Amino acid sequence: MMPLVDKSINCLCSVLEDINKKGQSVNVHKIYAQFTLETILAVAFGSEVNVLKGEGSALSEAANGFFTDLNESFLIWHEIIDSYFPTLLRLLSVIGARILPLGRHMKVINDTSLSIIKSRREQQVEQSHNGNKREDFLQLLMDAEAPDDPENESSIKASCVLTDKQIVGLCLDFMLAGQETTSSLLAFTSYLLAINPQEQEELCQAIDDYYQENENPSLYDASQSIPYLDWVIQETLRIYPPAPTMVRLCNETCTMNGVTTPEGCRIIIPILKIHMSPEYWDQPKFSIQNGLVQKARRVGILRLTFLLVQDQGVVLE
Secondary structure, eight states: OHHHHHHHHHHHHHHHHHHHHHTOOOOHHHHHHHHHHHHHHHHHHOOOOOGGGTOOOHHHHHHHHHHHHOOHHHHHHHHHHHHHOHHHHHHHHHHHHHHSHHHHHHHHHHHHHHHHHHHHHHHHHHHHHHTOOOOSHHHHHHHTBOOSOGGGTTSTTGGGSBOHHHHHHHHHHHHHHHHHHHHHHHHHHHHHHHHOHHHHHHHHHHHHHHHHHSSSOOHHHHHHHOHHHHHHHHHHHHHSOSOSOEEEEOOSOEEETTEEEOTTOEEEEOHHHHHTOTTTOSOSSSOHHHHHHHHHHTOOTTTTOSEEEGGGTEEEO
16 A cells, blocks of 8 residues: 555655745645545545645545534544443434534545445456456455345354445544544644754754665655654654543453542543653653653653553552
8 A cells, every 4th residue: 555655745745845945834734634635545445636736526525524624622522422421422423413514524425435335346356357456445345345145144254354334434434543643743743843953954864864775665664764753753742642631441440559440430541741741751842862761761651551640649550
């Protein structure tokens, strides 16, 4: 799937170069959102629409409309209702799907996805003979698709494969999980590098050195092999985490450090507070040294492998 990602990245670089030549001020988050949407639609659904260049399709326009209407207040209320009134959330979801713009956008995405699957299935035999089989997330899921024969649904084989609705659901999860998180990370990383020119220069030098030392490396290999790039990304995620808090459900009553957490209790993990705690970070502001310190201490703070309740001095591992 990397060729699909490479294509979108090349288009992004072209757009940014044009902006730089004009010397104009732009909303970089909007550009990254278009880039992320284009990449996800290409990787997940095999879409060939160039969103960055202003092209559109029923799928891309519905997806763009969905994320435009999906504001922060909606997510906050969704989390609150899901945590304390799960039954009410299911009722509201059914009603909202009929009357809210989000529901209408989602229906278009769902119907278009099913149409793509149907079209793919009709072309599958011809493509397999010609050796032109698509290589995207949707095709991988289709290759594991369950047969339509109801008698096979109870078999072991059918239990290990996917139906059309499950395929669409997984593609939607892929899109929803990656769109806003990725575009925000790119925007915040660009911002931090812009106001920290020394770190920006060092990152550019690290990338140049890697490409000089390695002949024609893939973009994926390069992204995984440059430590300084990893430190910049991790530090950006520390300062601007995708979610400031996270909620988890305690499945079994337990006592740690004298504090008892009963079964069924919902625990709020203060991600942003942990990331800004002077107990773990010598410099709360953007600093590559934070990545080195965190790695040396071998504390999985950025990955949140533990829950820290600082006000009570409790650490749950």
